[in-house]
Amino acid sequence: MVHDVRHRTRHVIRIVRGITLVAVAALAGCRPARADDRVTLTLAGSALGAEGAVVTAQAARFERLDPSVRVVIQRTPDDASQRHQLFVQWLNAHVGQPDILQLDVVWTSEFAAAGWILPLTRWHTDTHDFFPGVVAGDEWNGVLYALPWWTDIGMLYWRTDLMPRPPATMDEMTDALRRARSAGGPRDGLVWQGARYEGLVTVFLEFLGAYGGRIMDDSGRVVVDAPQAVAALTRMRDLLREGLVPRDAMTWHEEESRFDFQNGDAVFMRNWPYAYALMSDSGASRVAGRFGAAPMPSAPGGTPTATLGGQQLAINAYTEHPDAAYRLIAYLTAPAQELERARVAGTLPPRRSLYDEPALDSALPMGVTVARQVLEHATPRPVTPIYSQLSDLLQIQLHRALTGQTDPASALHTAAAGMNALVERTHVRELAHAQHSDASIPAR
């Protein structure tokens, strides 16, 4: 039934496409021959500020190396969910451009399972140099679908003027917060990303790992209502109850927490590496030279956990130039380009070998030692095509528990029930085994 509908849809699409091609060819025939017979590749992703500058420069260099290709950088919204929505709509319409898509680490499996991006098997990429956790997020059913471009990692910013070393455990962190408060320290204790969006899940994942819990087990069942998870969420809730995390932080995203910490109003901040360079600028930051970064603390039964984020490059399954597209993504993710990107835009490269380069140490504002320390604890989010929908269900319940509308145990129970129902309804577990190479390559 399902396949029948898909088949018919494809048939209609093929007819429509045929008519369009004829029409386009007829129109093209009316025009004078183009002087430029290069292949045009479109890349859609972050193209603002320093990131835009570095990708534009690298694309220009690539054009000189590969004169048969012209690269167009297409601007897309910087807001992740808006970009995601745009990509999904384009790919549903089987549009061949942009040829190259910048994907968030949690989208790769979704796009792969949908058949919207090409498996990279035929180019035999060597992925040994990339961090294994990053590569795991770029694979679906054991097949590589994207190349890591840069990495993001959740970490704990701490104030070097308030304590000699960062807390290693949750209890140490709570003690440090209480001490700072009774000593008349900053107004706020720990600040985080608490608004109801993906950021909240990334924070929760770090508390969850600290207690040894996880979102999904190896068989693809959601286990986010296990005792460890309840302990993790209870700890978060208690920090709020005790006033060690300000209640305002439940409406904050990355930037609100950075402003708070950078104004000297917080003892700790959970945030991504981008904040490091910004807060080191003594012109804008009151904590310049007085803060450090470390892995998030752990608790009994778990390990320090750092949520792995980052951006990947993948090839649109409907592109007309897969080989040229692959050459471009291989070039952009090569060591030299990722190093340059780190220097210009401050992003962490996903290649292990670069962390031995002195050049990276001077390029990264936080230095290589701290970066490596945090990256050791990198933990990917569940690799499943329905991650975004699962996260959506989890976000609501986390937010309910942390704003005092329900208790952690029943919130997580509701979340797990809803998430498992979605897993069943969408058949992703069967999909993970059944679908391999056939359905993931759409008919061209």
Next chain:
Amino acid sequence: MKEERTAWVLLAPALGSILLVAMFPLGWTMWESLHQHDLRMPWLGRPFVGLANYATVATDARFWEAIGHTAFFAVVSIALELALGLVLALAMNRTFRARGIVRAAVLLPWAIPTVVAALLSRFMFESPWGVIDVLLMRTGVAHQPVVWLAGSHIAWVPLILADVWKTTPFVALLLLAGLQNIDRELYEAAAIDGASAWWQLRRITLPLLKPAIVVALIFRTLDAFRVFDLVYVLTGGGPGTSTEPIALYTFNTLLQNLEFGYGAALSVVVFAATFGLAMLYIRWMGGVSPGEVAA
């Protein structure tokens, strides 16, 4: 006979446009709502599922909560707007100097786009730096900054205040039009009979203002039922989903999660509810003569 044909020919463009821009999308949405169609899960295809989406709607707790939030928002904000609007209209109906300027000034909030108004309130209610919290602390009313947007009950305060601030002028203007149609002689006669101002308000103003009130109610109810931008900007429906109205839930389902089938079913339900409300009001207005409604 010939005239009738000419009439149809002349009507054709209008009918065609209505078919194209109103009936076709509506029909398409209804057809879509009978399918399971999730843009992000092409492996599920787009199977016809009959009324299954509607059965899910009926048991969807988030949907019923959203309906509850919408109704709550509508009742409270409209009650406040009618009361305040009436006061403003009565004030503006008196003759005084600079009346034109006052009327224009009162209407100003209505002219501001909702998204801008929502952003303004967001900045004002942001804690602890927002102007409201700063004022409350300076005047000693509060000792701790009030966290407006992260409390499931208190988050309604900025939402409803923002709506009241923006929409009261509209209600006031509608009521003012109604007031100006009331015959002055009625008040004179009542005054001669020794009726108090309160009695005049209850026995003359309010009954004769009924058509205008009904019109204001219709507009406001239909608007409040579709409230979206205000909540989207101010609370995003949170904390949790405790301020999520039905329009925002539909938007999230359709455009954020790209669940076209289920989202279409939600849209159809919202459409049916709004349509039903409109019908109800029109019947209610039936008791009022058309001439009065025109006021």
